[in-house]
Structure formats: C-alpha cells, structure tokens
Amino acid sequence: MLSPKSTALVRATLPAVGGAIGEITPLFYDKLFAAHPRLLSDLFNRGNQADGSQQQALAGAIAAFATALVEHPDVRPDAMLSRIAHKHASLGVSREQYTVVHRHLFAAIAEVLGDAVTPEVAAAWDEVYWLMANALIALEARLYERAGVLRGATWRPYVVTARHRETADVTTFVVRPADGRPVPAARPGQYVSVQVALPDGARQIRQYSLSGLPEDALQFSIKRVDGDPAGEVSGHLHEQVAAGDTLQVSHPFGDVVLDDGDGPLLLASAGIGCTPMTGMLAHLAATGSTRRVVVAHADRSESTHAFRAETGQFVAKLPDAVAHVWYERPEGAWPADRTGFADLSLIDVPAGTTAYLCGPLPFLRAARAQLLAAGVAPADIHYEVFGPDLWLGAEA
Incomplete structure (x- = not known):
C-alpha cells in the first residue's frame, strides 16, 4: 500500500x-x-x-x-x-x-x-x-x-528430436532434455522461452506456446515472422535448427492455463494464436473430458490454418464439443457467414462459460466485447498475447 x-x-x-x-x-x-x-x-x-x-x-x-x-x-x-x-x-x-x-x-x-x-x-x-x-x-x-530451479536458473539444454511443418510458415519442434532428466511439468496454455545464438553473437530469446504435451518431451510451434530484426529468431529456427541440434529452453511458465473445473469452455483464437488452444484441446481429449467445449478460430485461409486437422480430430474425440472456423479468403466453397473476421456473437455461448482467447490485439478486443455482450463474466475471460502486452491495465 x-x-x-x-x-x-x-x-x-x-x-x-x-x-x-x-x-x-x-x-x-x-x-x-x-x-x-x-x-x-x-x-x-x-x-x-x-x-x-x-x-x-x-x-x-x-x-x-x-x-x-x-x-x-x-x-x-x-x-x-x-x-x-x-x-x-x-x-x-x-x-x-x-x-x-x-x-x-x-x-x-x-x-x-x-x-x-x-x-x-x-x-x-x-x-x-x-x-x-x-x-x-x-x-x-x-x-x-x-x-525447482535456482533463482533465475531456468535454462536447460534440450535436443530437438523432431520437427514438423504445419503450414508454409509454421513449424512444430519436439525437444527432450539433453541431460536425460525428466521433462518439467507443464500445464495446458503455458509457454517456454527459447534462446538461440545468432551470427552476430547475440543470444536472443523468444517465447512460444506449448502446442501439445507429448510424453517425455516438450512441443512448441513457431510461426516465421517476416522482417528484420522482428523475425530473426523465428527465421533462424526455421532455417538452421534440425533434429539432433541443441536449444536452450526455459522451464514452462504462464498464468493463462486451463482450469480444472467441469464447466463449459470457449477456446477462441486467430492465426498462430491457435497454438495454446491446440495444447488445451489435446489435454482435454487425452483426459477424456466431458466438458462442453466450443472452439472458435479465425485464419486467412485453409492453407494457413495450423493444426486444422488436429483440431477436428480432438473435437471429434470430445463428447460435447463443436468447432467454428472463419477464413478471410477461403480457397474453396465456404459459408458466407464464416467468411471474413471471427464473430463470436453468431455462436451459442453456454451460461457459465470460461473463455480463453489468443491472437492479435484487435481480435482480442473484438472477441472480449462480443463475449461480454453474450453475458460472459469479465473475470471468466482470459487472454494471451504474443509479444509485449500492450493491453496491460487497459482492457476495453
């Protein structure tokens, strides 16, 4: 005080x-x-x-x-x-x-x-x-x-055991501790920091959401960002890091995590914001959740939609789940009311819903406003922003 x-x-x-x-x-x-x-x-x-x-x-x-x-x-x-x-x-x-x-x-x-x-x-x-x-x-x-780490000693070497191309500009990396010790516990929705050594001697750090929780490994997915120096780390990871290479990776952190309740959920994302939502869906499917789950995602097109197939598979495994998708520029026949930006006012949001949002700031503002209008309590709307949080203390 x-x-x-x-x-x-x-x-x-x-x-x-x-x-x-x-x-x-x-x-x-x-x-x-x-x-x-x-x-x-x-x-x-x-x-x-x-x-x-x-x-x-x-x-x-x-x-x-x-x-x-x-x-x-x-x-x-x-x-x-x-x-x-x-x-x-x-x-x-x-x-x-x-x-x-x-x-x-x-x-x-x-x-x-x-x-x-x-x-x-x-x-x-x-x-x-x-x-x-x-x-x-x-x-x-x-x-x-x-x-379980000393103050500030959050870094550990991890070996890349696999990498998968999700879309033309999104790649998933699977890593395991190089020292053979157990993988740290992580909760759906958390992220890790990844440090890379760049050609000019800098050791730049970026944070990436966990897009899944494979056994004895961590999985994160990275969208290649255009521009210099904005995309210097994502570009390096996409171009230079292969299976067998070693990365410095932090312990998982993040306070926007899936709650342990049994009430209805809304997982809403845009673009690469689907990564933490995919991690949450994977957890729900793996644990046989019976919760009501509404998935809403917006993307440029089908080809840029990372984890499109996985989302459908996870939703199909859940007994009370439904997915809604919007594309700005659909590549084939697509419903008119699902073309353009996401509009959460068009979907049924169950009473008592806890909502998780991830995506660009304009999407977050619009989605939050639509959920408030639908009766979702402000305290039940959680969001994650990639990069500096320009929304801190100024939620609209």
Whole structure:
C-alpha cells in the first residue's frame, strides 16, 4: 500500500508523468543499453525494441500500476503482476536487475521532467517503483521455487528430436532434455522461452506456446515472422535448427492455463494464436473430458490454418464439443457467414462459460466485447498475447 503522503504526490503528478511516459521509456532504454549493451543482445527482444512495442508495454504497465495504487489503494493488481512475473521468470530475470532498471529509469524521469521532479516527488515515485518491483521479485521467487530451479536458473539444454511443418510458415519442434532428466511439468496454455545464438553473437530469446504435451518431451510451434530484426529468431529456427541440434529452453511458465473445473469452455483464437488452444484441446481429449467445449478460430485461409486437422480430430474425440472456423479468403466453397473476421456473437455461448482467447490485439478486443455482450463474466475471460502486452491495465 502506498503511503498517504506519496499517494497525494503520485495522484497530483500522475498526469505529468503519464503524459511524458512516451518520452521517458525510450530514453530509459537508451540509457540502460548504453550502460549494459548485452541486455539488448541477450535478454530484450531487439524486434520489439525496434518497433517501439516494448516501450509502449513498459509505459502501460507503469501507468496502470500507479493508477491502481491511487485509485484502489486496498487492491493490488495481482492479475497484471502475475502476467509480468511469469514472463520474467521464463527469461530468468533476477532481483539484481531491478536495481539496474531503477537507476536508469529514474535518470530518464529526471531528465525528461526536469525541475518538476522535486526530492519529494522523486521519493513518491520511488515508492511506487519498489512496491511494484518487490511484488514482482516475490512472485518470481515463488515461481522459481515451484519450478525447482535456482533463482533465475531456468535454462536447460534440450535436443530437438523432431520437427514438423504445419503450414508454409509454421513449424512444430519436439525437444527432450539433453541431460536425460525428466521433462518439467507443464500445464495446458503455458509457454517456454527459447534462446538461440545468432551470427552476430547475440543470444536472443523468444517465447512460444506449448502446442501439445507429448510424453517425455516438450512441443512448441513457431510461426516465421517476416522482417528484420522482428523475425530473426523465428527465421533462424526455421532455417538452421534440425533434429539432433541443441536449444536452450526455459522451464514452462504462464498464468493463462486451463482450469480444472467441469464447466463449459470457449477456446477462441486467430492465426498462430491457435497454438495454446491446440495444447488445451489435446489435454482435454487425452483426459477424456466431458466438458462442453466450443472452439472458435479465425485464419486467412485453409492453407494457413495450423493444426486444422488436429483440431477436428480432438473435437471429434470430445463428447460435447463443436468447432467454428472463419477464413478471410477461403480457397474453396465456404459459408458466407464464416467468411471474413471471427464473430463470436453468431455462436451459442453456454451460461457459465470460461473463455480463453489468443491472437492479435484487435481480435482480442473484438472477441472480449462480443463475449461480454453474450453475458460472459469479465473475470471468466482470459487472454494471451504474443509479444509485449500492450493491453496491460487497459482492457476495453
């Protein structure tokens, strides 16, 4: 809880800080990478830095957390913190790195806001930062403990035992621990981080959803992303990594996981967002679930729809499941009401449904709005975003 004095100061200065956050965060990253260049090459996503999405995500998280502290002082934004903590744990973030971030972030704030940052204002925002940082440090420590790894030591070498081409730009990799130890437990919906050594010496990291849970192995599927450096890791994995090669892979993390209840489910996705949904469907089919399951997926066409056949097979194995698919550009005869973007208002959503969404941000916003209109409770709508979460604290 923020102290009364700091609450007043943060409330008074939040408009100024929020208004300048678009200048503060790029300057912060410039300072951080100037002092610690290996962080850009070995921890942060260079593609997200180049297009500005990481800066936007950081700005949104800071503003959302500060707003929550002053508007709802007795309620900690645990959902937001949990999402960030899982991402950090999968990267192996350590307690010491929060001190490094603090130093350069506050230097950027002081430089942008100048004389407006009095010692009292600086102390108030310092309190905000350490409330957020210490909460994340504690959450991450529990995640490391639960995973059975030392603080930040989440990486293990895995051998690629198989790779399968799903579509022209989606490939599935199956990996097993190189040391022969057991595969870590994973829950449907979680992801792993994969680190690759690139030709320029960088060791870039990307996170990929588990698209299945094969015995004694981990399975993740990767869509090749166009552009440089946005697609440097996916391109490397598609072109350079074959069966028998070794990858550095993290313990599975992620807080958007299939619940253990028996109520109805809606699994809605667009594009490569089908990967965690396929993992969830595989689990439901393997465990003989009798839950009511509604699958909704949108894609460009039949040929770009990864796991199209598998989805049909899993749905057929479930006694009370149905699938709805939309294609923007169908390649053959296709119903008119299933051509174009997904429209969840066209399907029957059972009362008491728990919904899981994954896909691009416009799809998530539209799907969430349609589900709310259908009577699904906001607390029962869970989402996963690939890349920086620009929705943190700003759900519409």
